[in-house]
Amino acid sequence: MTDKYITQPTAFPLNGELPWNQIKCLQETIEKLILALDDDYDIRDGVAIHKTAVRRLELVEQDPL
Numbered sequence: 001m002t003d004k005y006i007t008q009p010t011a012f013p014l015n016g017e018l019p020w021n022q023i024k025c026l027q028e029t030i031e032k033l034i035l036a037l038d039d040d041y042d043i044r045d046g047v048a049i050h051k052t053a054v055r056r057l058e059l060v061e062q063d064p065l
Contacts, residue, residue: 022029034041034048041048045063049055 031046034043034046037043037048040051042051043049047063
């Protein structure tokens with residue numbers, strides 16, 4: 001029944017799972033996505049920031065919890 005109203009996103013690999021079932025392995029999924037990124041990203045402490053991103057001085061960047 002949910003297939004009638006909910007479609008699978010294509011930009012995020014859910015491996016056929018519904019989004020609310022993916023929460024339990026979200027960290028692992030994100031880590032795999034980060035490993036697949038190219039050199040256009042600065043990767044530090046599990047955070048990927050595109051090299052063209054503009055960082056504001058007022059922004060406080062914190063390590064992941």
